């Protein structure tokens with residue numbers, strides 16, 4: 001098996017905030033607290049979970065939008081989390097991002113041609129101005145926008161069209177990995193489906209790896225190879241898509257999936273309603289972080305944190321109840 005394109009090892013990102021008496025004593029938000037996964041070339045891994053679980057922070061840490069607290073991010077065998085700004089520059093070309101909001105992620109003072117050409121110029125990818133124009137035109141073809149649209153301004157486009165421009169800009173750098181951070185969440189249902197199909201087609205055509213960060217499991221089911229489920233800064237389950245959707249192992253994943261509409265008419269799925277709210281990442285529960293909401297919690301869950309371990313080949317889950325399956329899989 002070839003080496004993964006991206007490896008994330010025990011990644012932690014803790015943000016310091018004011019808190020305590022009169023707001024003076026510092027406190028820490030444990031946004032990401034020991035996350036590990038890999039993405040192969042050409043593979044899509046979806047990172048899912050409720051709002052505030054830390055999934056977007058993982059994406060931003062990989063992009064080095066801030067320094068990580070601990071752990072490693074390894075791209076193509078090279079550690080990138082500790083690189084200087086200069087050494088990071090060529091890496092930035094290889095990892096691009098498509099953000100959620102197509103209205104704020106494009107510079108309103110730039111024409112589309114300049115938005116799409118910017119990464120090509122920044123990374124010196126065009127041999128001439130004719131080559132630059134040809135590359136921009138080819139990117140417009142790839143995202144299925146008319147070539148003449150390059151002369152227009154972002155405000156002249158719909159949300160879906162703007163997201164296509166954002167995808168063209170990401171592709172312009174010729175990346176190997178694209179991080180889609182809730183990239184279709186702000187779009188209407190029909191437009192969402194079009195953008196998801198476009199991303200899938202582009203991935204196959206260009207052999208891209210993708211980290212697809214989303215809270216929308218119906219979309220994830222449509223386009224991913226594997227799924228990693230996050231809860232309060234930790235991954236609680238990872239498995240191939242078919243396994244996660246057919247036989248989720250972790251009680252949190254089971255609850256999340258129970259809320260996804262079933263496409264077949266007449267089919268039924270028992271909805272699992274979790275009690276209470278997600279606890280604060282400033283003071284996460286001891287033991288299993290999910291124990292305050294888990295319908296199966298028992299004494300051990302309150303004191304001992306379960307490890308993420310295989311329940312069968314390629315399927316890992318962090319739950320004390322699954323230890324029997326884990327030893328059988330070992």
Ligand code: SF4
Nearest residue numbers: 288291294301319320
């Ligand atoms: Fe629930 Fe305990 Fe499993 Fe956590 S370890 S998911 S609290 S049963």
